[in-house]
Amino acid sequence: MLTLLLPLLAFADPYKVVIQVSDNDPAKWNLALNNARNLQADLGQKNVEIEIVAYGPGIGMLKSESVVGNRIDEALKSGVKVVACENTMRGQKLVKDDMLPGIDYVGAGVVEIMQKQQQGWAYLRP
Amino acid sequence: MLTLLLPLLAFADPYKVVIQVSDNDPAKWNLALNNARNLQADLGQKNVEIEIVAYGPGIGMLKSESVVGNRIDEALKSGVKVVACENTMRGQKLVKDDMLPGIDYVGAGVVEIMQKQQQGWAYLRP
Amino acid sequence: MLTLLLPLLAFADPYKVVIQVSDNDPAKWNLALNNARNLQADLGQKNVEIEIVAYGPGIGMLKSESVVGNRIDEALKSGVKVVACENTMRGQKLVKDDMLPGIDYVGAGVVEIMQKQQQGWAYLRP
Numbered sequence: 001m002l003t004l005l006l007p008l009l010a011f012a013d014p015y016k017v018v019i020q021v022s023d024n025d026p027a028k029w030n031l032a033l034n035n036a037r038n039l040q041a042d043l044g045q046k047n048v049e050i051e052i053v054a055y056g057p058g059i060g061m062l063k064s065e066s067v068v069g070n071r072i073d074e075a076l077k078s079g080v081k082v083v084a085c086e087n088t089m090r091g092q093k094l095v096k097d098d099m100l101p102g103i104d105y106v107g108a109g110v111v112e113i114m115q116k117q118q119q120g121w122a123y124l125r126p
Numbered sequence: 127m128l129t130l131l132l133p134l135l136a137f138a139d140p141y142k143v144v145i146q147v148s149d150n151d152p153a154k155w156n157l158a159l160n161n162a163r164n165l166q167a168d169l170g171q172k173n174v175e176i177e178i179v180a181y182g183p184g185i186g187m188l189k190s191e192s193v194v195g196n197r198i199d200e201a202l203k204s205g206v207k208v209v210a211c212e213n214t215m216r217g218q219k220l221v222k223d224d225m226l227p228g229i230d231y232v233g234a235g236v237v238e239i240m241q242k243q244q245q246g247w248a249y250l251r252p
Numbered sequence: 253m254l255t256l257l258l259p260l261l262a263f264a265d266p267y268k269v270v271i272q273v274s275d276n277d278p279a280k281w282n283l284a285l286n287n288a289r290n291l292q293a294d295l296g297q298k299n300v301e302i303e304i305v306a307y308g309p310g311i312g313m314l315k316s317e318s319v320v321g322n323r324i325d326e327a328l329k330s331g332v333k334v335v336a337c338e339n340t341m342r343g344q345k346l347v348k349d350d351m352l353p354g355i356d357y358v359g360a361g362v363v364e365i366m367q368k369q370q371q372g373w374a375y376l377r378p
Contacts, residue, residue: 015367022252039366042363108165108168114248115248120370122365125272182283183279234294240269241267244267249374251377
């Protein structure tokens with residue numbers, strides 16, 4: 001659908017993809033980070049806008065003691081936006097001081113994921 | 127993409143999101159229901175149209191004896207549409223009398239999910 | 253959104269859906285293959301274009317010794333495109349001779365999934 005319009009639009013903007021992390025599973029956290037790295041490696045860092053949204057059981061990925069803390073730091077430095085869901089944090093009595101530095105926050109992770117899609121972002125659920 | 131058009135369209139329709147449940151895992155069922163509730167809380171019930179589609183190993187969420195039966199009932203009352211996949215039901219020898227009251231049915235859950243996306247609905251796979 | 257345009261466009265192209273396989277779990281592989289089969293059965297084989305993308309921990313689905321090898325063969329014969337991620341293969345020291353016959357290859361599975369979505373394909377993550 002919209003195949004006639006797409007060739008005109010494809011070069012107007014970088015690719016955009018929102019990556020969901022909602023599992024309490026470090027293997028999934030690493031897979032999400034690998035996905036982000038591969039997107040940047042393949043397309044060029046400046047040609048793809050990536051946002052990782054952690055919510056629900058996935059929030060542990062962004063806690064201070066996260067086993068992937070170093071990789072989150074690398075992702076942030078490479079231009080990936082990483083956001084935590086404040087609804088989830090409230091439910092788990094987490095405050096910003098409990099979380100990794102440099103990340104961003106959204107009121108509701110699911111709203112963020114839905115809105116990004118409706119703004120034309122691709123959706124990736126590793 | 128379509129960024130010029132979106133501001134014009136964003137207020138024409140409520141947000142729309144189809145939520146997939148395909149795991150035989152009550153934790154995932156609760157997460158899907160939390161996601162629906164958070165979308166309504168954040169955006170206002172009348173501003174977001176939500177459909178939960180259960181298929182494959184996720185069909186147990188909608189059986190009469192489902193551990194989330196009460197929550198499905200609340201979701202239905204709040205305006206969430208909840209649908210079961212008849213392909214899956216046939217495969218598991220389930221009939222409508224085996225299922226929770228108030229839900230809807232579609233011939234194939236995956237077709238429903240695909241069509242909703244191609245009609246502009248966002249997709250959420252908790 | 254775009255509801256006025258969709259009726260005009262819906263008959264111009266077949267439905268298109270990209271199915272992601274990223275779990276090392278034969279139950280998920282079978283579910284993905286069931287999903288493809290149900291889409292074809294419900295819509296008619298020539299009315300839906302299906303591509304299955306295996307990457308990360310899902311790559312085992314497409315190795316020569318895969319427990320779903322016969323079903324992949326049937327899917328290919330029915331017109332489903334099945335692709336393996338070369339990034340993942342490199343990481344696991346796999347070469348094409350280690351893989352099932354008849355499949356296709358892409359440099360990066362996640363790039364393929366993202367691009368398909370941005371070309372208007374629906375996304376299914378079983």
